[in-house]
Amino acid sequence: MELPVKFKEQMKELLQEEYEDYLNSFDHDRYYGLRVNTLKISVEEFLKISPFKLEPIPWTNDGFYYSSEDKPSKHPYYYAGLYYLQEPSAMLPAQVLPVDENDIVLDTCAAPGGKSTKLATKLNHNGLLISNDISSSRCQGLLKNIELFGCDNAWVTSEDLTNMEQHYPETFDKILVDAPCSGEGMFRKEPDLIKSWIEKDDTFYPPIQKNILNAAVSMLKPGGSIVYSTCTFSIHENEEVIQDVLDKHPDLHLVPINKIDGMMPGVNMKECVRLYPHKIKGEGHFVALLVKDGETKHKKIRLEPSDRLDDCVTDFLRLVKLNKGAIKIKKDKVIWLNSDFQAYKGYRVLRSGLLLGQLKGKHFEPSQSLALALCPEQFKNVLNFSIEDERVIKYLKGETLDVKDLDKKTSGWTLVCVNNFPLGFAKLSKGSLKNKYAKGWRYQ
Numbered sequence: 001m002e003l004p005v006k007f008k009e010q011m012k013e014l015l016q017e018e019y020e021d022y023l024n025s026f027d028h029d030r031y032y033g034l035r036v037n038t039l040k041i042s043v044e045e046f047l048k049i050s051p052f053k054l055e056p057i058p059w060t061n062d063g064f065y066y067s068s069e070d071k072p073s074k075h076p077y078y079y080a081g082l083y084y085l086q087e088p089s090a091m092l093p094a095q096v097l098p099v100d101e102n103d104i105v106l107d108t109c110a111a112p113g114g115k116s117t118k119l120a121t122k123l124n125h126n127g128l129l130i131s132n133d134i135s136s137s138r139c140q141g142l143l144k145n146i147e148l149f150g151c152d153n154a155w156v157t158s159e160d161l162t163n164m165e166q167h168y169p170e171t172f173d174k175i176l177v178d179a180p181c182s183g184e185g186m187f188r189k190e191p192d193l194i195k196s197w198i199e200k201d202d203t204f205y206p207p208i209q210k211n212i213l214n215a216a217v218s219m220l221k222p223g224g225s226i227v228y229s230t231c232t233f234s235i236h237e238n239e240e241v242i243q244d245v246l247d248k249h250p251d252l253h254l255v256p257i258n259k260i261d262g263m264m265p266g267v268n269m270k271e272c273v274r275l276y277p278h279k280i281k282g283e284g285h286f287v288a289l290l291v292k293d294g295e296t297k298h299k300k301i302r303l304e305p306s307d308r309l310d311d312c313v314t315d316f317l318r319l320v321k322l323n324k325g326a327i328k329i330k331k332d333k334v335i336w337l338n339s340d341f342q343a344y345k346g347y348r349v350l351r352s353g354l355l356l357g358q359l360k361g362k363h364f365e366p367s368q369s370l371a372l373a374l375c376p377e378q379f380k381n382v383l384n385f386s387i388e389d390e391r392v393i394k395y396l397k398g399e400t401l402d403v404k405d406l407d408k409k410t411s412g413w414t415l416v417c418v419n420n421f422p423l424g425f426a427k428l429s430k431g432s433l434k435n436k437y438a439k440g441w442r443y444q
């Protein structure tokens with residue numbers, strides 16, 4: 001891999017005698033990481049059923065290295081949302097943010113959802129997660145990952161963060177800013193980033209990062225915490241951005257992040273963490289944790305009453321045991337809400353809570369997101385395949401299946417599971433399974 005001369009000079013100045021070790025890290029393959037979805041399964045239970053050989057990632061409680069020969073994205077457990085595939089160093093920022101279960105959390109630059117899905121596991125179905133990203137195309141992937149993970153307490157929104165600032169002063173208990181950056185830390189994993197690094201000089205990202213972080217800080221409640229992270233080494237995009245926000249907000253201070261073996265402090269900012277590929281088993285990253293002076297208070301949630309529901313929705317809901325919340329109709333969509341968070345006019349909201357399903361004329365079709373947010377005990381009719389059953393992949397491909405050997409009696413809406421983990425819905429009739437697995441989610 002040919003690194004740009006200017007980049008090499010910068011790294012030499014930054015790393016001094018360690019520079020050669022850094023260059024040698026390019027001779028080593030990148031590392032592959034998987035993070036267990038503790039909304040669906042404990043780490044302990046996952047390790048018992050894991051089809052892959054896993055080795056713990058030292059800085060997370062739920063992350064593991066897997067081998068490049070394994071293909072976890074092709075396994076039915078991936079389709080059941082049991083894990084997220086994430087570069088190991090990228091697991092650190094959300095791990096560091098101290099989320100409490102009833103917090104209102106904002107993930108400012110969230111797509112495709114690596115860190116949001118971790119924040120959702122920390123909330124454990126409580127509180128509220130606002131997962132936002134300026135790019136509406138990247139938000140489609142974010143939405144799918146939020147749904148696959150079975151998050152029922154998340155909003156997915158697509159807004160320039162600096163537009164949100166004036167509408168939500170001191171609103172969020174915890175905020176993550178995983179800022180857009182020049183990506184120097186990912187050159188080994190994604191060599192294509194080198195091209196865009198050459199095109200943009202080092203004055204491009206810092207003003208964007210400073211604007212995003214300062215906007216985020218103004219939306220943070222007193223007593224709240226904020227994590228700023230990038231996957232780059234540039235001091236202009238890391239320590240200088242932190243210094244700028246500290247200068248502008250005297251009520252903000254840095255909190256030291258525990259350094260595990262191989263983690264380095266920030267440059268003249270010992271509280272922060274720098275991850276280098278020659279020091280740890282992962283790619284390059286920077287993480288800072290900041291706290292705003294004061295005391296956070298959780299306000300009591302006042303849910304609006306549910307809307308009047310069509311008979312077809314009421315009939316379907318007799319099959320489901322939902323947790324406490326309000327059911328709202330938005331055009332043809334039926335949504336379950338557990339928060340009283342309000343959107344301002346013009347705020348682009350892709351999802352506000354859990355999509356239960358859609359009205360199609362006089363019929364109600366339950367959604368893929370509902371199936372993934374349930375556990376089998378919450379649905380009346382369940383059809384469970386064993387992990388070895390070849391019909392699992394056929395179901396994920398959208399095929400109609402003969403299931404007489406498993407169930408001859410059930411008719412109507414059925415939750416299809418693998419090893420008791422929901423995959424999607426089907427309609428059963430006399431042992432024949434009419435597939436309702438969402439088209440855009442199918443196995444390829």
Ligand SMILES: C[S@@+](CC[C@H](N)C(=O)[O-])C[C@H]1O[C@@H](n2cnc3c(N)ncnc32)[C@H](O)[C@@H]1O
Nearest residue numbers: 109110111112113114115134135160161178180
């Ligand atoms: C490093 S990526 C985020 C990765 C994500 N946090 C994850 O873990 O999967 C940075 C993101 O910032 C978004 N972004 C850039 N400028 C933004 C802005 N002004 N407001 C909100 N999001 C922005 C980009 O679209 C991009 O998806």
